[in-house]
Amino acid sequence: MKLSLEALHLLVTVVDTGSFSAAARQLGRAQSAVSTAIAHLEIDLGLTLFDRRGRLPRLTVAGERILAEARLLLTQQSNLLALAAELADGFEARLTLAIDDDALLPWFSPVLVQFAQVCPHLELELLFPMMEDLSDMLLTGRAQLGIGYQGLTTPQALSRFGLGLVEMPIVVAPHHPLAQKWQPTRADLQAERQLMATGRQAGGERERFRLSSDIWWAEGDLAVLELVKQGLGWGAVPLFLLAEPLARGEVICLPEQALPPSSALPIELLWHSARPLGPAGAWLQAALQQHRLQEQNPNKNLNL
Template sequence: MSCSLEQLNILLVAAETGSFSAAARKLGKAQSVVSAAIANLEIDLALTLFDRSGRYPQLTAAGTRMVQEATTLLAQRDRLHAIAGELAAGTESRLTLAIDDDSHLPWFGTLLEEFAARYPSVELELLFPLMEDVAELLESGRAQLGISYRRELPEREIASCTLGAVTLPLVVAPSHPLAHKTPLRESDLQGSRQLMVTGRREGTERHRFRLSAQVWWVEGDLGVLELVKRGLGWAAIPEFLLHPLLARHELVILSPDVVAPPKLELELQWHRARPLGQAGRWLKEALLARVPR
């Protein structure tokens, strides 16, 4: 019994996309190639991986288990390639870091100062995409490292490590009707305009903490914060952005019954199969070293 890593990769993509034709499109192959690869894999493993009796192939119990094992095996392959590439790589001439929203920049500004001193010849590019756009930049190779909130449905190709949790208190301007409402209930939030961060693509991520029927979408926490200060709605804002505004009494933290402030894990992300050069490895390890263990 033998099977190739290529067959296992086709199996995973077919399972992820839900059909052989969709897998073929994602892989840039003919559907007949994908179908043949799956059929040959089933022969090699002496297992039926997909039930083909319906309109779309469905994983069997054996297929589900093989997908789990293939995921682990291919992740190990990608790690092997990445480590080999990193061992062979010197100091790169350019490094791109994608950060979910520029409001996070002060969080590691001192680290960038140290990076500049260590690697003065490396051209550093900082991009500030939002939400799933970070993963897209890593997948395409446009960025080598990313800092983003943990997604509900992470991509298989993206590796990550936590940088800590960020609490997002619910806030309004002192002049907002909700600022002095007691008791404050979930229904009050649902009936008042909510200001929310959005990327440039539709998706489930941006609706994660939606409560209100009426939403204004804003590209970035700093934009949301400006509208909150003007009394145009309530919002969940990263705690590290609020301290000076709360000290000056420009914002009020809401404490509604039942509804707890959202909490998100901040992650450092990179592509499993793409090696980092010396500067990228240093920045990656320096970021992770700052996380309490």
């Protein structure tokens, strides 16, 4: 069976314009050439695509089904050509963004909306390593950009840009023993189970905010929050995750007096200093930086 994308394009044009003659005018071809091409397509497919008994051709049931597939194929052709053009211009075939904890995703999702418009055909990979795992991915080249909480140390090979602070209030379930205390103290926190986020490495990062000897580890802030809701312990959770749980009365924030010395964590954008980013990665890097500057100066136009 012989089949060309040009023939499918003719089929779609005839349907969209309403007739063979209208399609011929739009394409700058003779009507007889369009009619003959459609007839050859029908022969190649072994199907009658149009009912020609009326003044205007009408799709048969088989024709309607073939039309739907033809539109999909033509869209895929268009996407393929656009992708080829981007790759020819030096765009990356894939970009991997590593984010410390998927709970951070809503924080910068407006930038991803813009990114999808600027690089519609690029394959984006979002991974969620935590703590030292994130640094390892950038150092090995598994990821090109990273977003994470500021660590105790940053490998010298990585460059970084501050993206702001995330408040980390300590929360408990309303029925937790700490919720019954008027002003819980550091000693009170140490006496109860602490719920903490962890990466997959047993490194120093996960230990730095430890107060209690009784610990449950969870891979991600969302998991910590769910355990807190069940009354299984207390934990520090990013403030941006707490609006709905607080409104529903699922958790309460402990008074500030109970907080450890550091109740806010800086967020950083990270990349390998010795590995130049491609056009898409450089755009995303600049957009995230400007997203931060826009937050600091909301009245200033910082469009890319």
